Amino acid sequence: MEQSPILIAGAGPTGLTLAIELARRHIPYRLIDQLTEPTTQSRALGIHARTLEVFADLGIIDQVLQRGHKMQTMTVFARRRQLAQLHYDRVTSPYPFAIILPQAETEALLTQRLQELGGQVERGLRLTDFTHNGKTVVATIQDVNGQQETMHVSYLVGCDGAHSTTRHRLDLPFTGDATDENWILADVTINPSSTRRSFGLFLDPQGVLLLIPMGQNEYRLAASHRAVGVQPQEEPTVAEFQTLADHYLPERLHIESASWLSTFRIQYRHVANYQQDHVFLAGDAAHIHSPAGGQGMNTGIQDAYNLGWKLAQVMRDNMSPMLLASYSQERIPVALNVLKETRALTRLVTLRHSIAQKLRNWLMSFITRFGFVQTGIVDRMSEIGLHYRPSHIIREDWRGHTGVKTGHRAPTPELAQGVNHVLLAFLFTSDADVLAPVQQRYAELIDIQIITDDERLQNIYHANTDCFYFIRPDGYIAYRNQPANVQQLLVFLSNYFV
Numbered sequence: 001m002e003q004s005p006i007l008i009a010g011a012g013p014t015g016l017t018l019a020i021e022l023a024r025r026h027i028p029y030r031l032i033d034q035l036t037e038p039t040t041q042s043r044a045l046g047i048h049a050r051t052l053e054v055f056a057d058l059g060i061i062d063q064v065l066q067r068g069h070k071m072q073t074m075t076v077f078a079r080r081r082q083l084a085q086l087h088y089d090r091v092t093s094p095y096p097f098a099i100i101l102p103q104a105e106t107e108a109l110l111t112q113r114l115q116e117l118g119g120q121v122e123r124g125l126r127l128t129d130f131t132h133n134g135k136t137v138v139a140t141i142q143d144v145n146g147q148q149e150t151m152h153v154s155y156l157v158g159c160d161g162a163h164s165t166t167r168h169r170l171d172l173p174f175t176g177d178a179t180d181e182n183w184i185l186a187d188v189t190i191n192p193s194s195t196r197r198s199f200g201l202f203l204d205p206q207g208v209l210l211l212i213p214m215g216q217n218e219y220r221l222a223a224s225h226r227a228v229g230v231q232p233q234e235e236p237t238v239a240e241f242q243t244l245a246d247h248y249l250p251e252r253l254h255i256e257s258a259s260w261l262s263t264f265r266i267q268y269r270h271v272a273n274y275q276q277d278h279v280f281l282a283g284d285a286a287h288i289h290s291p292a293g294g295q296g297m298n299t300g301i302q303d304a305y306n307l308g309w310k311l312a313q314v315m316r317d318n319m320s321p322m323l324l325a326s327y328s329q330e331r332i333p334v335a336l337n338v339l340k341e342t343r344a345l346t347r348l349v350t351l352r353h354s355i356a357q358k359l360r361n362w363l364m365s366f367i368t369r370f371g372f373v374q375t376g377i378v379d380r381m382s383e384i385g386l387h388y389r390p391s392h393i394i395r396e397d398w399r400g401h402t403g404v405k406t407g408h409r410a411p412t413p414e415l416a417q418g419v420n421h422v423l424l425a426f427l428f429t430s431d432a433d434v435l436a437p438v439q440q441r442y443a444e445l446i447d448i449q450i451i452t453d454d455e456r457l458q459n460i461y462h463a464n465t466d467c468f469y470f471i472r473p474d475g476y477i478a479y480r481n482q483p484a485n486v487q488q489l490l491v492f493l494s495n496y497f498v
């Protein structure tokens with residue numbers, strides 16, 4: 001019998017990533033978006049190391065690196081003097097930097113990849129309502145002429161942004177608060193004679209100005225407050241940004257024009273559960289927060305990357321729907337952490353009290369001189385350090401405390417690409433034949449890589465004796481086993497692939 005498709009509502013970065021994950025596993029889906037044309041707004045600019053690793057797996061990394069602008073350092077200034085500099089090359093990833101690329105371009109690359117896989121975005125279609133009975137979902141979608149269509153779908157995933165229809169129809173509270181600060185932002189073209197060129201965060205007793213280079217003479221400016229004499233309800237202008245740039249920057253930045261001027265108010269909100277039966281929420285539909293640290297789009301993409309393979313495994317390989325419960329369980333702590341940290345960062349850069357500001361400036365300048373502090377900060381910002389412990393789908397039979405723990409990202413993302421699980425089998429004394437039962441039973445689901453002599457990998461995984469690392473398709477370690485015991489591995493696999 002033909003399977004009902006999965007319906008993905010919303011073709012922003014989250015929905016597009018999910019569609020690619022399903023398309024490359026040949027899972028039937030429909031991806032709809034209410035907009036008749038893709039958005040041209042630059043919105044999210046920062047693509048962090050972990051997302052770059054995901055993009056390598058999805059097959060768009062070359063284009064992203066080619067089109068984007070590499071960010072290797074972030075410099076913090078206070079009253080025009082350099083206070084601290086963060087170095088992204090401390091991130092242990094094949095991509096020890098962030099890439100600056102307007103969100104519209106990232107979405108265009110994802111869309112192109114989806115098309116290469118035979119997929120498409122169905123535009124001008126809006127999810128208006130749905131019912132679900134614990135087994136299937138009946139969704140109503142409407143085109144731009146008001147024509148309605150009723151669809152029976154196996155799952156609905158609401159990737160429909162901060163004002164999510166899916167979340168409203170589920171009647172899930174979007175718990176949190178909004179700040180009363182009005183931030184302004186502009187994407188500007190500067191005169192080439194301007195001297196400022198690098199990424200910077202400029203602190204001042206009045207607030208903060210953020211400057212991100214987007215291309216040759218293109219910059220994103222964002223400020224936590226209005227220029228002196230401008231009322232909060234007024235629309236921002238180029239002249240206002242010029243005033244702010246003159247006030248904050250040590251060098252001259254001559255703004256010629258702006259392609260986007262906007263205001264925004266920071267909100268911190270999230271839902272308590274990302275799943276109700278066969279309906280899921282992902283991306284901004286499930287969590288929103290301050291743009292500080294540039295985490296929003298990255299977090300949404302990784303929601304989709306976590307959910308995609310699980311949906312495919314349940315639909316294609318008849319794995320237990322219990323697997324899907326791990327999506328909420330694993331991703332909610334990540335989002336809560338992002339909310340907490342972006343709130344703390346936003347507060348830190350907008351401190352009002354002069355003594356607190358002095359203390360902050362001294363502390364920032366002092367602690368960032370230590371390498372381990374730098375590494376800690378960039379690991380968090382790049383999302384390389386995030387892990388899924390505890391999760392009900394990870395386990396280990398491991399003697400001792402060494403090695404890479406389960407639930408953590410496999411530190412060799414290049415070995416964890418593709419749609420299958422990967423078994424890294426470090427076999428120094430045993431023969432590869434011991435894995436014949438695994439090969440026979442799980443040939444379609446697991447790619448086995450036997451390592452007999454590779455000092456680099458042995459060091460990374462602390463593999464001094466025979467052992468196994470079992471890596472999920474999203475690159476996190478689901479199980480490890482030492483000393484290598486194939487019977488234990490088989491028991492784990494038979495409980496895992498149920």
Ligand SMILES: Cc1cc2nc3c(=O)[nH]c(=O)nc-3n(C[C@H](O)[C@H](O)[C@H](O)COP(=O)(O)OP(=O)(O)OC[C@H]3O[C@@H](n4cnc5c(N)ncnc54)[C@H](O)[C@@H]3O)c2cc1C
Nearest residue numbers: 010012013014034044045127161283284294295296297298
């Ligand atoms: C000014 C600004 C700067 C930002 N900077 C960064 C940054 O540097 N780094 C970062 O990581 N994040 C940043 N963000 C956040 C980032 O833009 C969002 O987190 C990201 O867009 C979320 O992606 P999404 O796919 O979940 O939702 P969205 O991008 O909002 O996409 C949702 C899609 O769903 C569609 N839709 C909505 N309702 C329906 C419906 N009922 N039926 C069908 N389709 C529907 C919409 O048309 C839209 O295309 C920034 C945001 C803003 C506003």
